[in-house]
Amino acid sequence: MPKMLEEERDIAVDSTYDAHDYDDDDDDDDRLTYTSGQTLASSVTRYRYENGRRYHAYLCVGAGEGSYYGPNDERYSQYETIVHHLWLLTFNDKLFLAPIENPETILDVGTGTGLWAIDMADFFPSAEIIGTDLSPTQVSSAPPNVRFEVDDACSEWTYPAASFSYIHVRGLTGCISSWPTLYAQALTHLKPGGWLEHSEFGIDTNANPASDDYAHRMYSRFSASIIAVGEEKTGMTFKTVERMRGEMEAAGFVDVVERKFLWPIGTWPKERRLKELGRWGERNWSEGIEGWVLALYTRVLGWSYTEVQSFVADFKAVIKDRKNHFYHEVRCVYGRKPFPHEIPTATTANASTSTTAGEGEGESAGGGGGS
Numbered sequence: 517m518p519k520m521l522e523e524e525r526d527i528a529v530d531s532t533y534d535a536h537d538y539d540d541d542d543d544d545d546d547r548l549t550y551t552s553g554q555t556l557a558s559s560v561t562r563y564r565y566e567n568g569r570r571y572h573a574y575l576c577v578g579a580g581e582g583s584y585y586g587p588n589d590e591r592y593s594q595y596e597t598i599v600h601h602l603w604l605l606t607f608n609d610k611l612f613l614a615p616i617e618n619p620e621t622i623l624d625v626g627t628g629t630g631l632w633a634i635d636m637a638d639f640f641p642s643a644e645i646i647g648t649d650l651s652p653t654q655v656s657s658a659p660p661n662v663r664f665e666v667d668d669a670c671s672e673w674t675y676p677a678a679s680f681s682y683i684h685v686r687g688l689t690g691c692i693s694s695w696p697t698l699y700a701q702a703l704t705h706l707k708p709g710g711w712l713e714h715s716e717f718g719i720d721t722n723a724n725p726a727s728d729d730y731a732h733r734m735y736s737r738f739s740a741s742i743i744a745v746g747e748e749k750t751g752m753t754f755k756t757v758e759r760m761r762g763e764m765e766a767a768g769f770v771d772v773v774e775r776k777f778l779w780p781i782g783t784w785p786k787e788r789r790l791k792e793l794g795r796w797g798e799r800n801w802s803e804g805i806e807g808w809v810l811a812l813y814t815r816v817l818g819w820s821y822t823e824v825q826s827f828v829a830d831f832k833a834v835i836k837d838r839k840n841h842f843y844h845e846v847r848c849v850y851g852r853k854p855f856p857h858e859i860p861t862a863t864t865a866n867a868s869t870s871t872t873a874g875e876g877e878g879e880s881a882g883g884g885g886g887s
Contacts, residue, residue, distance in 0.1 A: 745816050769851030782840065
């Protein structure tokens with residue numbers, strides 16, 4: 517994996533961090549976070565149940581039934597509170613990094629349990645906020661200016677063009693059949709001057725795939741297998757984090773900014789902020805790993821349930837082993853939809869080409885006449 521930030525090339529390790537088993541701090545309790553509920557009609561809740569987990573019943577365009585790998589049960593809802601908190605820590609308690617001020621309409625694509633949308637509704641009480649996802653698993657209590665809709669981000673968006681001031685996407689790597697198509701739809705449905713912000717996590721870690729160390733092999737095996745599933749099997753890439761900026765620019769966004777951050781896995785860094793990120797980063801991996809791999813490994817790679825559970829147990833032991841110092845990268849990319857006057861028209865482009873060509877011909881003719 518490429519190095520992250522220049523100042524984070526060599527992360528100082530806390531000398532008090534040792535190989536003892538991980539023990540949760542008293543104040544690190546998920547019971548103090550949101551719980552999930554239902555807000556939409558039960559006609560779309562005919563879920564798929566397998567291997568003790570519940571999955572979306574909604575079809576993903578470009579993939580088969582139940583192709584989305586993440587569960588949508590209560591366990592996963594509780595896990596999403598960890599991820600939401602981790603992003604808030606990463607952004608220094610900010611919900612967004614794009615330079616938005618008073619957005620009128622906001623779309624949260626892949627809202628999950630809706631925690632980000634609800635926080636944004638409180639932050640911008642005059643804005644109308646829509647959160648979409650494949651299942652109605654959002655929290656039951658929400659401000660009056662937010663509503664949730666069941667929708668597939670991979671299908672054609674039905675909102676009128678130029679509907680939104682700001683569009684937010686987060687944590688959908690491995691879930692989208694075509695990111696260029698999604699970016700194109702976002703551009704169409706943003707108002708001129710509106711912003712798209714996309715935040716994702718990297719699958720690769722700093723583990724050395726050539727190492728004989730068991731922990732390095734476990735992390736490398738996980739990353740390689742997940743990336744291969746996306747590139748070779750499902751067509752839903754897990755290399756999203758490294759392609760966001762280029763594909764957003766190719767879609768037509770301007771003023772594109774890419775921010776890179778680090779998520780340590782464990783509280784091994786010495787620096788206070790990275791240590792706190794690592795505390796939640798460890799929980800992100802240990803509590804998320806089963807949901808990340810269970811469907812993909814059994815449906816796509818043909819593993820048995822028992823084999824997956826054995827892998828998950830072994831991996832959790834590696835994740836919580838304090839002699840390991842692993843991390844991975846996350847990125848936030850945001851860009852603006854240009855105003856009409858910023859977009860070169862075909863007529864302007866043709867006129868410029870014609871003028872340039874005409875000037876060249878004139879210069880050649882004049883030069884010949886003067887000889």
